Amino acid sequence: MILGRVIGQVWAARRDARLQRAKLLVVRPHAIYEPAFATRHLVATDDVDAGVGDDVIVCLGAPARASAGGNDMPVDAAVMGVVDRIDLSPDAMRAAGAGPGIKRALTLPPDAGTK
Amino acid sequence: MIRGTVVGQVWATRKARGLEGQTLLLVAACDAEGRATGRLVVASDTLDARAGDDVTVAFGSGARNVLGPGPNNRDLLCDAAIAAIVEGAG
Numbered sequence: 001m002i003l004g005r006v007i008g009q010v011w012a013a014r015r016d017a018r019l020q021r022a023k024l025l026v027v028r029p030h031a032i033y034e035p036a037f038a039t040r041h042l043v044a045t046d047d048v049d050a051g052v053g054d055d056v057i058v059c060l061g062a063p064a065r066a067s068a069g070g071n072d073m074p075v076d077a078a079v080m081g082v083v084d085r086i087d088l089s090p091d092a093m094r095a096a097g098a099g100p101g102i103k104r105a106l107t108l109p110p111d112a113g114t115k
Numbered sequence: 116m117i118r119g120t121v122v123g124q125v126w127a128t129r130k131a132r133g134l135e136g137q138t139l140l141l142v143a144a145c146d147a148e149g150r151a152t153g154r155l156v157v158a159s160d161t162l163d164a165r166a167g168d169d170v171t172v173a174f175g176s177g178a179r180n181v182l183g184p185g186p187n188n189r190d191l192l193c194d195a196a197i198a199a200i201v202e203g204a205g
Binding site: 001002003030047048049050057059060061062063064066067071078080081082083084085086087088089091092093095096 | 119120121122123124125126127128129130131133134139141143145151155156157158159166167175176179189190191192193194195
């Protein structure tokens with residue numbers, strides 16, 4: 001699963017029949033996310049009625065399909081939770097060599113990534 | 116699987132039904148030498164890992180097998196899970 005922030009929504013009139021009722025959100029992953037394709041965002045179906053500005057948990061791959069309705073769904077990412085709180089351990093981050101960058105990524109303003 | 120260090124915990128009240136009951140930890144991924152890569156992953160935890168623990172994280176069907184064994188666990192909503200807490204590495 002990855003952590004990200006909802007930065008928008010996608011509407012599409014013509015779409016796969018199995019996606020007719022799906023709400024499609026644009027999510028900007030926090031910190032570094034390295035998909036197989038060169039982009040800094042992903043589009044995910046929404047299971048929990050998340051809105052723009054929400055920090056969310058996104059599940060990738062087969063669980064996203066299972067959540068969307070079955071293994072034949074044309075989906076590879078699904079928003080599965082709206083984050084209330086993240087407890088970060090400064091000691092553990094230091095030990096991991098993670099530095100302040102992660103904390104900065106988690107505290108970007110809601111409109112980050114939209115410009 | 117990858118190696119990483121647990122740096123925190125993620126709390127979500129509103130979540131998909133299949134995610135209920137899962138403890139979600141934030142793991143900073145390491146490279147082969149144990150240096151942080153800056154990558155973060157949210158992983159389910161069944162081993163009671165704590166912040167600061169070095170862990171290995173399994174993805175895909177390997178992650179589902181951590182939560183529930185067997186070939187018929189495709190409906191488990193999990194794509195990353197902590198598979199082991201590392202005590203030492205050479």
